[in-house]
Amino acid sequence: MYEPYPVPELAREHKKFRYSSLWTFAKQDLRLLAFLLIIGGCIGLGIGYFWICIFAAFSIFFALQLRSLYLVNEWISNRPYDVPPNLDGIWGALLFNVYRAQRQERIVQAEMVGLIDRAQSSLVALAEAVVLIDESHQIEWWNPAAEKLLGIQAADRGRNILTLLRQPSFIEYFNNIDQAPDGLKMKSTGFDEHYVQVKMTRFGGESRLLVAYDVTRMHNLEQMRKDFVDNISHELRTPLTVLSGYIETFTDQEDLNPRWKRAFDQMQSQTRRMNALVNDLLLLSRLENDKKIAKNQIIDMPSLMNQLYDDAHAYNVDYGHELNLDIDSHCDLIGSDTELASAFSNLITNAIKYTPKGGTVTIGWHDDSEQGYFTVEDTGIGIDPKHLPRLTERFYRVDSDRSRQTGGTGLGLAIVKHVLMQHQAHLEIESKENRGSIFKVVFPKERLYHVS
Known part of the structure; x- marks a missing residue:
C-alpha cells in the first residue's frame, strides 16, 4: 500500500508494544519513580534529611512528567505532522497511539483523495x-x-x-x-x-x-416518424374515401351476384377498418402536436357520464351486457371535454368488446377530496399481468387474432394515455385472466372543480 508519510523511529521502536497493556508502559514510570525514591532516600539518610530528599525525589519525578506533558502538548499543537518526541512511559505510549491513529487517518484520506480524483477523471471523460x-x-x-x-x-x-x-x-x-x-x-x-x-x-x-x-438524433428520428405517419395518414384518407364510396354503391345494387356481394361486403369491412386506423393515427398525431392548447373547460361530469352511458347502450346492442352507472362524486373536471369524452369512450367500448356476451360493465365517477377517479369495471376475459405494462404502447396487442376479430386498431389505449398525460392524469389497470378488469383514470386535485 502507498504510504504518503515515512514511519518514524518511535513507531518502529514501539511496534512491539502495539498489543501490550497500559501496565507495561506504566511500569517504566514506576521504575523511574522507585529509582528516584531510592536515590533520594539514600542521600537523605546520609545527610540526615530523609523526608526532604524523598519530597525532592517526588518533585523531580513530577517535573519530568510535566516536561513530558509539555512536549506532548507542544507536538500536538505545533508539529502534529512531524515525528513525535521520543518519550518513555505512559506519555510515550500516548504519543505512539496518537501518531499511529493520525498516520492511519492520513493514509485513509490519501486513499479517499485518490478515489475522488479517479471518480472526477471518469466524470470528465x-x-x-x-x-x-x-x-x-x-x-x-x-x-x-x-x-x-x-x-x-x-x-x-x-x-x-x-x-x-x-x-x-x-x-x-x-x-x-x-x-x-x-x-x-x-x-x-x-x-x-x-x-x-x-x-x-x-x-x-x-x-x-x-x-x-x-438526444438530438433520437428526437429527429421521432419527428421523422411523426411526419411520416401524418403524411401517409392524410394521403390514405382520400383514396379510402373514394374506395368506400364505390364499394357502397356496388353493394347497394339489387341485382348484384351473391358471390360478388360477399366480396364487396368484405372489402367494405376492411375499408372501414383502414378508415378507423387512419382516423386514430390522425387523432394521435393531433394530440401529440396540441400539447400547449389549454385544457381548462369545466366539464359537467354527471352530464358527460350520462352521455357516455347512453352511447354505451347503443354500442351494447349486439353484446347484451348489463350496464351500470355509478356516480358518487359532486366534483366536475377541468379539461378538454371532447378529448376526455373520447378517452373515456375508448375504455368503455374496450370493456364491452372484450367481455363475453351477457357480462356486466360498470362505469363510475368518484372522488376522495384529493383525487378524482373515472372507472370502467367489467367481467370480461381479463389480461395476463405480464402484458399490463405495455398495454398503452402503440399497436401493442395481447392477442392479435382477437383484436382483428373485434376490429381494434391497437391505438386506443395509446390515445387514452396521451389524453391523460395532457390532463396530468394517469391510468391504473387491475386485471386477472377470465376474471375481468378494472381500468381507473386518476385525476389530481388540481383538475377537480367542486360544485357549490
Missing part, C-alpha cells in the same frame, strides 16, 4: 453532462460535456442553476422532479437545434446531481 448542485441550487462542479450541452462557463460556479437554465419546463421539472421519473427533454442551451434529456437525482438532503445527454 463522460460524453454526458454532469453537474453538482448544492442545497441552495448553486452550481458546485461540472464536467466539460456540461459546457457543450448546457452552456455552463467558468464564471457560473456558485450561480443558481435556475438563472442559467431558464426554460419554464426545466423550472417546473426542477421543482417537481419526483413527478417526472423519466426526466425532461429540452432544447440545448449550448447548441442550436440540439436536444438534451435531463435527469436529476437528490442526494444529501436537497443537493442534486444533474445528468444530461444529447
Whole structure:
C-alpha cells in the first residue's frame, strides 16, 4: 500500500508494544519513580534529611512528567505532522497511539483523495453532462460535456442553476422532479437545434446531481416518424374515401351476384377498418402536436357520464351486457371535454368488446377530496399481468387474432394515455385472466372543480 508519510523511529521502536497493556508502559514510570525514591532516600539518610530528599525525589519525578506533558502538548499543537518526541512511559505510549491513529487517518484520506480524483477523471471523460448542485441550487462542479450541452462557463460556479437554465419546463421539472421519473427533454442551451434529456437525482438532503445527454438524433428520428405517419395518414384518407364510396354503391345494387356481394361486403369491412386506423393515427398525431392548447373547460361530469352511458347502450346492442352507472362524486373536471369524452369512450367500448356476451360493465365517477377517479369495471376475459405494462404502447396487442376479430386498431389505449398525460392524469389497470378488469383514470386535485 502507498504510504504518503515515512514511519518514524518511535513507531518502529514501539511496534512491539502495539498489543501490550497500559501496565507495561506504566511500569517504566514506576521504575523511574522507585529509582528516584531510592536515590533520594539514600542521600537523605546520609545527610540526615530523609523526608526532604524523598519530597525532592517526588518533585523531580513530577517535573519530568510535566516536561513530558509539555512536549506532548507542544507536538500536538505545533508539529502534529512531524515525528513525535521520543518519550518513555505512559506519555510515550500516548504519543505512539496518537501518531499511529493520525498516520492511519492520513493514509485513509490519501486513499479517499485518490478515489475522488479517479471518480472526477471518469466524470470528465463522460460524453454526458454532469453537474453538482448544492442545497441552495448553486452550481458546485461540472464536467466539460456540461459546457457543450448546457452552456455552463467558468464564471457560473456558485450561480443558481435556475438563472442559467431558464426554460419554464426545466423550472417546473426542477421543482417537481419526483413527478417526472423519466426526466425532461429540452432544447440545448449550448447548441442550436440540439436536444438534451435531463435527469436529476437528490442526494444529501436537497443537493442534486444533474445528468444530461444529447438526444438530438433520437428526437429527429421521432419527428421523422411523426411526419411520416401524418403524411401517409392524410394521403390514405382520400383514396379510402373514394374506395368506400364505390364499394357502397356496388353493394347497394339489387341485382348484384351473391358471390360478388360477399366480396364487396368484405372489402367494405376492411375499408372501414383502414378508415378507423387512419382516423386514430390522425387523432394521435393531433394530440401529440396540441400539447400547449389549454385544457381548462369545466366539464359537467354527471352530464358527460350520462352521455357516455347512453352511447354505451347503443354500442351494447349486439353484446347484451348489463350496464351500470355509478356516480358518487359532486366534483366536475377541468379539461378538454371532447378529448376526455373520447378517452373515456375508448375504455368503455374496450370493456364491452372484450367481455363475453351477457357480462356486466360498470362505469363510475368518484372522488376522495384529493383525487378524482373515472372507472370502467367489467367481467370480461381479463389480461395476463405480464402484458399490463405495455398495454398503452402503440399497436401493442395481447392477442392479435382477437383484436382483428373485434376490429381494434391497437391505438386506443395509446390515445387514452396521451389524453391523460395532457390532463396530468394517469391510468391504473387491475386485471386477472377470465376474471375481468378494472381500468381507473386518476385525476389530481388540481383538475377537480367542486360544485357549490
